[in-house]
Amino acid sequence: xxxxxxxxxxxxxxxxxxxxxxxxxxxxxxxxxxxxxxxxxxxxxxxxxxxxxxxxxxxxxxxxxxxxxxxxxxxxxxxxxxxxxxxxxxxxxxxxxxxxxxxxxxxxxxxxxxxxxxxxxxxxxxxxxxxxxxxxxxxxxxxxxxxxxxxxxxxxxxxxxxxxxxxxxxxxxxxxxxxxxxxxxxxxxxxxxxxxxxxxxxxxxxxxxxxxxxxxxxxxxxxxxxxxxxxxxxxxxxxxxxxxxxxxxxxxxxxxxxxxxxxxxxxxxxxxxxxxxxxxxxxxxxxxx
Amino acid sequence: xxxxxxxxxxxxxxxxxxxxxxxxxxxxxxxxxxxxxxxxxxxxxxxxxxxxxxxxxxxxxxxxxxxxxxxxxxxxxxxxxxxxxxxxxxxxxxxxxxxxxxxxxxxxxxxxxxxxxxxxxxxxxxxxxxxxxxxxxxxxxxxxxxxxxxxxxxxxxxxxxxxxxxxxxxxxxxxxxxxxxxxxxxxxxxxxxxxxxxxxxxxxxxxxxxxxxxxxxxxxxxxxxxxxxxxxxxxxxxxxxxxxxxxxxxxxxxx
Numbered sequence: 001x002x003x004x005x006x007x008x009x010x011x012x013x014x015x016x017x018x019x020x021x022x023x024x025x026x027x028x029x030x031x032x033x034x035x036x037x038x039x040x041x042x043x044x045x046x047x048x049x050x051x052x053x054x055x056x057x058x059x060x061x062x063x064x065x066x067x068x069x070x071x072x073x074x075x076x077x078x079x080x081x082x083x084x085x086x087x088x089x090x091x092x093x094x095x096x097x098x099x100x101x102x103x104x105x106x107x108x109x110x111x112x113x114x115x116x117x118x119x120x121x122x123x124x125x126x127x128x129x130x131x132x133x134x135x136x137x138x139x140x141x142x143x144x145x146x147x148x149x150x151x152x153x154x155x156x157x158x159x160x161x162x163x164x165x166x167x168x169x170x171x172x173x174x175x176x177x178x179x180x181x182x183x184x185x186x187x188x189x190x191x192x193x194x195x196x197x198x199x200x201x202x203x204x205x206x207x208x209x210x211x212x213x214x215x216x217x218x219x220x221x222x223x224x225x226x227x228x229x230x231x232x233x234x235x236x237x238x239x240x241x242x243x244x245x246x247x248x249x250x251x252x253x254x255x256x257x258x259x260x261x262x263x264x265x266x267x268x269x270x271x272x273x274x275x276x277x278x279x280x281x282x283x284x285x286x287x288x289x
Numbered sequence: 290x291x292x293x294x295x296x297x298x299x300x301x302x303x304x305x306x307x308x309x310x311x312x313x314x315x316x317x318x319x320x321x322x323x324x325x326x327x328x329x330x331x332x333x334x335x336x337x338x339x340x341x342x343x344x345x346x347x348x349x350x351x352x353x354x355x356x357x358x359x360x361x362x363x364x365x366x367x368x369x370x371x372x373x374x375x376x377x378x379x380x381x382x383x384x385x386x387x388x389x390x391x392x393x394x395x396x397x398x399x400x401x402x403x404x405x406x407x408x409x410x411x412x413x414x415x416x417x418x419x420x421x422x423x424x425x426x427x428x429x430x431x432x433x434x435x436x437x438x439x440x441x442x443x444x445x446x447x448x449x450x451x452x453x454x455x456x457x458x459x460x461x462x463x464x465x466x467x468x469x470x471x472x473x474x475x476x477x478x479x480x481x482x483x484x485x486x487x488x489x490x491x492x493x494x495x496x497x498x499x500x501x502x503x504x505x506x507x508x509x510x511x512x513x514x515x516x517x518x519x520x521x522x523x524x525x526x527x528x529x530x531x532x533x534x535x536x537x538x539x540x541x542x543x544x
Binding site for chain 2: 177179180182183184185186187188189193197198201202204
């Protein structure tokens with residue numbers, strides 16, 4: 001059998017010594033990457049520096065715009081008061097709970113809708129309406145029903161992320177090749193086995209996609225919720241700072257929020273590559289580069 | 290000899306909002322142990338439907354299918370189904386892929402695993418057991434798909450245009466390969482194809498179906514005088530052209 005042997009040697013040649021041209025190519029890629037990173041950093045640095053200089057030179061009013069050094073000072077003050085991590089903690093906890101609840105219940109609902117064609121046909125108009133409804137409009141309803149507190153905030157988050165998750169995951173399920181499902185049936189597989197052996201693994205990319213969208217939506221839900229009800233958290237600090245005209249506090253909270261959201265998004269990306277690597281998809285990504 | 294597969298008066302009618310579509314009408318034939326039978330017919334004549342009925346994935350509107358003399362209800366462990374494409378799961382390694390069938394049938398144990406590994410060794414895929422499907426060539430993937438079908442030990446193989454997704458050269462090589470495996474494992478096989486040459490070169494008998502609704506038009510016993518009975522060699526046999534002309538006329542294709 002010459003065919004496998006040929007393929008084997010192809011695999012081996014990938015592993016062995018790299019040619020000078022290939023080394024040069026890799027070097028070029030690396031240099032390109034460094035240039036991008038450096039430019040990104042320089043832009044950030046220039047913006048912050050410009051902001052600081054303009055504020056110091058009194059060209060812009062730091063009372064309105066705040067300024068980097070004051071943001072750092074505000075962080076210091078919050079830290080000394082012991083309030084910094086309390087606020088960050090409250091918001092992050094609410095977001096993570098809302099995010100996990102939204103994702104898990106969204107996937108479960110999508111499974112239920114796939115399982116029962118009747119259920120999915122019945123619920124279709126409701127999903128359409130709920131999907132287009134601005135969920136923020138429901139905020140006051142949640143507060144009246146549940147009371148002003150973290151639970152109302154989490155419900156708000158759930159309301160924003162749930163429908164999107166259901167639709168995204170269901171879409172992934174529908175996109176699975178029918179022949180793969182037929183294959184499972186041909187071995188005498190049950191509907192449950194179709195779900196676990198084909199549907200869930202095959203629609204992993206859409207589930208991850210839903211997760212990525214959900215990270216952003218969860219932050220929206222939590223901050224909106226905090227605007228409406230809370231006594232603590234970054235959203236609360238933003239509203240409070242705005243009301244008492246302490247823009248330093250507002251800007252500080254926004255900066256912290258940005259960092260926290262980025263960390264959480266990176267968490268999802270890390271989870272994705274972890275699962276993909278475990279299932280051998282890493283090779284494909286490498287090929288794409 | 291008792292036939293392995295008996296198709297008795299099978300008819301199939303699909304219901305749709307726009308009316309009924311009669312796909313198959315009164316199909317009768319039998320396949321005996323170790324035989325290789327092809328089903329050919331014009332497109333849309335219901336040949337894939339017939340295969341699904343034999344496998345038990347579909348129930349006929351009337352008539353019945355007997356496997357080893359028993360009425361077939363539901364997907365049977367006696368049959369193994371091969372689809373047009375390999376449909377290896379890209380998130381599973383080759384070994385995990387070929388174990389899919391026994392895993393689904395809850396028969397995954399050291400014995401069946403050993404068997405799968407032996408198949409991989411015999412058919413040159415053992416080195417690739419921990420690779421993922423995308424790292425294999427089309428021919429190797431098709432071979433892995435066949436092993437996946439063989440591991441649960443079906444006696445009857447149902448090949449649903451199993452080579453048509455491959456390019457022509459690979460297709461010739463793969464059909465040679467798979468024909469060889471099927472003979473070596475002494476399986477009974479039913480191949481659905483629209484490729485007349487493929488059918489003649491591989492089969493002991495060919496069932497020709499008519500336009501929709503598919504009816505049995507004729508059954509050919511293929512007797513080719515070739516030195517070694519491999520699909521490629523058989524294409525050189527003098528009778529090959531005769532069968533080709535005959536079947537081509539019977540298919541009655543107008544475009």
